[in-house]
Amino acid sequence: MEIRISKEKFKTLKKLNEDDILKLIEENLKKAELTLMAEREEFLLKKKEKLEEKIREIEEQLDELKAFYEKALKDKGLMQKMRDTLREENKTLREELEAKRRAFNNKTR
Numbered sequence: 001m002e003i004r005i006s007k008e009k010f011k012t013l014k015k016l017n018e019d020d021i022l023k024l025i026e027e028n029l030k031k032a033e034l035t036l037m038a039e040r041e042e043f044l045l046k047k048k049e050k051l052e053e054k055i056r057e058i059e060e061q062l063d064e065l066k067a068f069y070e071k072a073l074k075d076k077g078l079m080q081k082m083r084d085t086l087r088e089e090n091k092t093l094r095e096e097l098e099a100k101r102r103a104f105n106n107k108t109r
Contacts, residue, residue: 005013016024 013021013024
């Protein structure tokens with residue numbers, strides 16, 4: 001914290017004895033406390049605003065992640081269905097091929 005005073009006031013303060021300086025400090029202590037409290041409150045309000053903004057950003061990111069996760073689950077389900085369908089088609093084709101091979105082998109014997 002920095003205190004600025006005029007040259008005249010400084011010269012006046014310089015001439016005071018210790019008791020007068022203590023008395024002056026005590027008289028102005030309440031004003032200094034109020035000033036410090038106001039500065040602290042201002043600092044905390046700014047910090048609160050920054051934190052609230054950060055929370056909003058995190059909530060937006062969370063919403064995006066939730067949407068991505070839900071889409072991934074949906075895609076997973078679709079892929080599993082497609083895999084099962086292809087597995088069944090593959091099984092059917094293999095059976096048909098095997099039947100044709102057996103029929104061909106029976107004809108050639």
